[in-house]
Amino acid sequence: MNTKRALEFTSTIYDAVLCPDLWNEVLDNFVELVGAASGRLQVIDQTYSEHKCAAVSALYRNTPDYEKKFQYYFDELSHEEASAYEYIQTRPEAKFVTEYECLGITPDRLATHRPTTWMRDNFGIYYRIGSRLNTNHAWQDYLLLQFHDGRGQVTPGEIEFANIFIPHFAKAVELGRTFSVLNARFKAVLSALDHYLIGTYLVTPDGTLLLQNTEADRILECKDGLVKDINGRIGLSGDNSVELLNLISKVSATANGESMDTEQIMTIPRCCSSLDSYVLSICPLRDPENTLDVNFRGAIVYAIDPSNISIISTEGIARLYGLTPAEDAICSLLVKGLTTEDMAETRSVRIETVRSQVKAILRKTHVKSRIQLVKLALSINLPIDQDPE
Template sequence: MLTDRQALLLPQIYDAAVAAELWPRALDAVAEAAQSKAAALLALDKIGQPFAIGEGSSCYNPEDLDYYRENLIKYEAEAWSYIQARPAGTIIFDVDIWPNTPELEQRPDNQWMMKKWGVLRRAAVRLNDSPGWSDSLTLQYCSSMKDIPREKAELMRVLLPHVAKVVELHRTFAILRSRYRAVLNALDHISIGVCVTSAHGDVIIANKEADRILRLGDGLSLGKDRRFLSAGSDAGAEIQRAIQQAILTVNSQANAPETLILVKRRSEVDPFLVEVAPLTDSVGELDRNLRAAIVFIVDPDNPRPFSVSNVARAFSLTEAEASVCRYMVDGLTDASIAMRRSVSVETVRSQIKSIHRKTNTSRRADLIRLTLSITPPIERLGEAG
């Protein structure tokens, strides 16, 4: 449960989704919520996407951070391996890795941090189990604090889903920025539906793919008030509730980092996959001081967005499993996949079971969501149709 103060800090954290320069402010909020002196975030892409975050609280100037990365971060190598081997959300303390505290304090990196920043003891956590990128959040405590009360570090646990979501959103916007100048215009180069709502829940921005999906009239549309409607189901109302929860979250009144919704279609093909997340934009990339929601809409019947090569690499799928995975996210039935691959249906079902086990998914919608998180569906220059 978020405390009132933690809830008030959420908008600062979500601002970093769109504006990279606001990460120090966001990490200040994390540090305050966890009652530490400072916080740092390291996120690196493992599959070749142009994405990386290496930021610290505002008390760390960029020159010092650069010096630390170039000369002292090597002493943390054992810690990063230790953290990445643990499940996401596991809070690790420095003494869990290096129990010899006097020796730890004398190490060159810690001596430098005490002298330069006045910090010593640390606690870190892996934010995401995705093998597509590694991301770790670290809290630093004043050097006068020889032992970190574990309950202090636990204060940050309630914020972890929000920080993880912001890193994921930031990744998409960072890749967009690397290929296109203006984020707003670049939304049309995301090949899944993207909508941005106002603070009242009505859609104010929709990219081309979202417009195409909503014009289909196949179970999901916009009403005259620009709010989501669904024919024959409660999904439209569910989406609006999720939007309101996202808006309340960025207004410090709720705790909803994301909501996933399946929307049944009149055509009875696979349902739309809708994800709703909070969004703020205090620097005006989309709309200055926006506090609302971003809505992603995936049409499984449209194969354009999906690329499974990075999923196959990240989760060590065999060549056969990668091929089956491709057909799965394209919407083919087990029998159709068997026919395409000239194998039995039983073989395909066995391979599907293995794919779900390796990727820790249980249904096709989860596999599609994983595919899109590993490789954001952003067209390259010249690819737009």
């Protein structure tokens, strides 16, 4: 593996967060790096129709009438591969698998599989691998790679190498959701961040604040854990900023082609109140259009305030994760921070019943704590001001 080339490519994935039109170019570079013939990125959000993507690499784009051909595939052939997508979506890990594994057939039977032969006849590709990008039931995101006919089966080594980049595609798509919805609703991205009700900071590798939204300003003004220091950097109350700045530097290294970190999570205790700790999510970010700064390659820091329950909605979780009506009711109380005893009293049920329902909620949603449940709720129902004015 060419480590330098892999690191440099990884950094460019984050160009598409603010500029989704660059996904085609990212795919072009990806298929070349992993030795594939073509690639597709499919993004579907069941909550926000504004966020969608159907990026394809150059082999498809350079084929005459490729959009009509794909429409034929979706209309006439895709139903024969529905089970393959279901298989990918239900796998416990986001890793590439071969199409014949997804379909439950042997490689030699691909020659009689209509979608495979159609791909070969129209695009010269034969073997395919695919992966989901996340476990969020509201999102159906797939990354697919196709290989030239006649080159032989995809090797385990090739799959292992391609797997390295899945977390970065997943994180870039996830980060892009908020910006896609903001752009669709307010015809702006960075200048519309005040409509996003989670504290958001865009920082340089040394932690210098370049941009923050209204909620981020509110958090800083509270001086209850997070502050802006005299050098204009994000920091912690007291003299404990070293760990935070180290994490920002570590994540920013990915944006600069020097690391493979996708995200760092940090809990920030309150220093002046008994409210729940802030939860920071620190991720790589690049600004290819130089809106922030020339060649900005730093980090985006989200500060989640679990005590700000007005922005947390559990709508849709019951439907997406199969919660019972009783579990749905407990879920809405749980994200608000109620104790087991308070939930039992509110619901007029026994404490043991509430404990059993909480366990069921955590199991079904694949989270381990109330904070993780809050993050899930915020990812499904983005806290965006609905008033465009």
